Amino acid sequence: MAKAVRVSLGEMWITCHVCKSDLFRERGVKLNSTGGEFFNLAWADETATGLICLRCGYVHLFVNRQLQLHRAKD
Helix, strand or coil: CCCCEEEEEEEECCCCCCEEEECCEEEEECCCCCCHHHHCCCCCEEEEEEEEEEECCCEEEEEEHHHHHHHHCC
């Protein structure tokens, strides 16, 4: 299983919108477009940071590059 992380955006700490947990695992997510798929250019589509809540499994997507991941202490 991926390491648990806490996430901040500037001075603000991110919590889950569903259960309010602050522990996530991170995964890169491809934001495919119809045109990119049609012309075999999906590799050029934008990527997002997916944060999967470790408590409830809700997936949050961020395209903000200033998102900071902090390893949660075990």
